[in-house]
Amino acid sequence: MASFPTTLEHGSASAATTRLSIDLGALAENWRTMRDLSGGARCGAAVKADAYGTGVDRAAPRLAREGCRDFFVADANEGARLRPLLPEARIFILNGVFEGSFAQTLAHDLVPIVNSPEQAAFWCGNADGRPYALHVDTGMNRLGLTPEQAVRHSEGGAPAPSLLMSHFACADEPGHPLNARQMQVFSGLRDCFPGVEMSLANSAGIHLGPDAHHDLTRPGIALYGGAPVTGSVTPMRPVVTAEAQVLVVRQAKAGQTVSYGAAHQLTRDSRIAVCGIGYADGFHRSASGAGVPLRSAVPQGAYGAVGGLRVPVIGKITMDLTMFDITDLPEGAIGAGDWIELLGPAISLQEAATAAGTIGYELLTSLGRRYARSYRD
Ligand SMILES: *Cc1c(COP(=O)(O)O)cnc(C)c1O
Numbered sequence: 001m002a003s004f005p006t007t008l009e010h011g012s013a014s015a016a017t018t019r020l021s022i023d024l025g026a027l028a029e030n031w032r033t034m035r036d037l038s039g040g041a042r043c044g045a046a047v048k049a050d051a052y053g054t055g056v057d058r059a060a061p062r063l064a065r066e067g068c069r070d071f072f073v074a075d076a077n078e079g080a081r082l083r084p085l086l087p088e089a090r091i092f093i094l095n096g097v098f099e100g101s102f103a104q105t106l107a108h109d110l111v112p113i114v115n116s117p118e119q120a121a122f123w124c125g126n127a128d129g130r131p132y133a134l135h136v137d138t139g140m141n142r143l144g145l146t147p148e149q150a151v152r153h154s155e156g157g158a159p160a161p162s163l164l165m166s167h168f169a170c171a172d173e174p175g176h177p178l179n180a181r182q183m184q185v186f187s188g189l190r191d192c193f194p195g196v197e198m199s200l201a202n203s204a205g206i207h208l209g210p211d212a213h214h215d216l217t218r219p220g221i222a223l224y225g226g227a228p229v230t231g232s233v234t235p236m237r238p239v240v241t242a243e244a245q246v247l248v249v250r251q252a253k254a255g256q257t258v259s260y261g262a263a264h265q266l267t268r269d270s271r272i273a274v275c276g277i278g279y280a281d282g283f284h285r286s287a288s289g290a291g292v293p294l295r296s297a298v299p300q301g302a303y304g305a306v307g308g309l310r311v312p313v314i315g316k317i318t319m320d321l322t323m324f325d326i327t328d329l330p331e332g333a334i335g336a337g338d339w340i341e342l343l344g345p346a347i348s349l350q351e352a353a354t355a356a357g358t359i360g361y362e363l364l365t366s367l368g369r370r371y372a373r374s375y376r377d
Contacts, residue, residue: 002376002377003374003375003376004374004375004376004377005374006019006372006373006374007372007373007374008370008371008372008373009369010369013372014372016370016371016372017244017245017247017275017276017277017370018242018243018244018245018276018277018281018368018370018371018372019242019243019245019339019371019372019373019374020240020241020242020243020367020371020372020373020374021240021241021243021344021373021374021375021376022054022055022058022059022239022240022241022373022374022375022376023237023238023239023240023241023375023376023377024058024059024062024375024376024377025376025377026225026237026238026239027054027059027062027063027223027224027239028062028063028065028066028377029237030222030223030224030225030236030237030239031043031045031063031066031068031219031223032066033222033235033236034203034206034217034219034222034223035067037206037207038201038206038213038217039210039213040213041201041213041214041215041216041217042069042070042215042216042217043068043216043217043219044068044069044070044071044072044199044216044217044218044219045060045063045068045070045071045072045218045219045220045223046071046072046202046218046219046220046223047059047060047063047071047072047073047078047082047220048072048073048074048078048094048220049074049078049365050365051224052220052221052223052224052361052364052365053224053240053364053365053366053367054224054239054240054364055373055375056073056078056081056082056085057081057085058375060082060085060086060089061085061086062377063223064086064088064089068089069088069089069090070089070090070092070216070218071086071089071090071091071092072092072094072218072220073091073092073093073094074093074094074095075093075094075095075101076093076097076101076104076105076108076110076112077104078093079091079093079104079105079108079110080104080107080108080110083108083109083110090111091108091109091110091111092110092111092112092113092133092163093105093110093111093112093113094113094143095113095115095143096112096113096114096115096116096119096135096143097112097114097119097122097123097132098119098122099122102122102126106127106130111131111132111133111162111163112132112133113132113133113134113135113143113163113165114132114133114134114135114145114161115135115143115144115145116143116144116145117145117149117152117153120132120134120145120153120158124158124159129159131161131162132161132162133161133162133163133164133165134150134153134161134163134164134165134193135165135166135167136150136164136165136166136185136186136189137166138166138167138181138182138185138186139169139178139181139182139185140167140168140169142167143167144166144167147185147188147189150164150189150192151189151192154192154193155192160193160195160196161193161196162196162197163196163197163198163199163216164189164193164196164197164198164199165198165199165200165218166182166185166186166199166200167200167202168182168200168201168202168204168205168208168212169182171201171202171203171204171205171207171208171212172204172228172229173229174204174207174208174229179208179212182200183200183208183211183212186198186200186214187211197214197215197216198214198215198216199214199215199216199217199218200212200213200214201213201214201217201218201219202217202218202219202220202221203219203220203221203222203223203226203228204228204229205217206219206222206228207228207229220361221360221361222234222236223236223239224239224240224349224360224364225237225238225239225240225348225349225360226349226350226360226361226364227348227349227350227360234348234349234350238344238345238348238349240343240344240349240364240367241341241343241344241345242277242283242341242342242343242344242367242371243339243340243341243342243344244275244276244277244281244283244304244322244339244340244342245275245276245337245338245339245340246273246274246275246334246335246336246337246338246339246340247274247275247276247321247336248273248274248336249271249272249273249274249326249334249335249336250271250272250274251269251270251271251272252266252269252270252271252272253266253269254266254267254268254269254270257315258272258314258315258323259314259315259316259317259318259323260315260316260318261316263315263316264314264315264316266314268327269327270314270325270327271325271326271327271329272314272323272324272325272326273311273323273324273326273334273340274321274322274323275304275321275322275323275324275340276320276321277320277321277322277342278317278318278319278320278321278322279317279318279319280319280320280368280370281320281367281368281370281371282363282366282367282368283302283317283322283342284317284356284357284358284363284366285316285317285318286356286357286358287301287302287313287317287352287355287356287357300312301313301355302342302347302352302355302356303347303351303355304324304340304341304342304347305340305341305344305346305347306326306329306333306334306338306340306341307333308346309328309329309333310346311324311325311326311328311329311340312324312325313325324340343363349363349364
């Protein structure tokens, strides 16, 4: 397994008290899994938001090497950053095109996903027949022409789009009735756009079966190790491992309290590992061991893992520091300078996200900039 040097955007990697390890081999394997699940459709990749926080400069070329040719990013700036890495790829811009992004879109040969009749008129009137994709809203009321507007567009004499797409609102709940309705509305547009490629499924949508696949799929979260279906055991391999370094181990007495607000009172004499990670690193305050009124699913908060054993967060997570109760670990199992896993092989993305009252997407995309990063393959 090849490893690459550990880097930090600013400063010295060895001085960082948080570290991320990103497994590009697992990313590639997850993409192959989604490709195989896509049936006859080609499989693309959503690499917006810095490839869900994993680092688009490394993730996207690795996916291209695996055979991925279609990439989805949010805006033209993300597309411009991607273009030199992927000179041959089709790069789609999910947020569409407007006057301020037009030059960037042309200069980097990006394909805007036109999201309204106004955007369609703007692109078709100014882009000299360059390719574009057309987004149809089939039930989310977010981006896209209504189905009626899409039909009108197809009859209006504008050049045909090279891709017709829509997006599921509830694909992570396979039994939700909106899924079938969206599939039906989308398929109903096929005859208005003869010969145009169609794309509907994100990671969860791919699991809805052949009627969702069409010509091109767009997985994101599953590539990065997320569970595509809510509450399911994910078949994906973990890609991101996040760890925090123990700065200090302290002894505290029963009856004393821990962290801000004195929200956690110790019921026994305790050993506490104080780690150099906090909510500024995306280890959300809502994952705190106490004092989180809005989080009902996991009242006790998040866990870390030390050599296969679990240690609970105690007290509130602070900006730069988090406390773990290591009383139950064997004496000497962990000390200052050692590392606690917060996310990775022992603690799944899904579990860590649920403990913070959020979803894996938000956890990955809010990892901060203080991590020392390394990649392996
Ligand atoms: C982000 C996004 C995707 C990828 O979704 P996942 O749920 O991460 O697989 C696909 N399509 C669109 C339109 C998106 O915005």
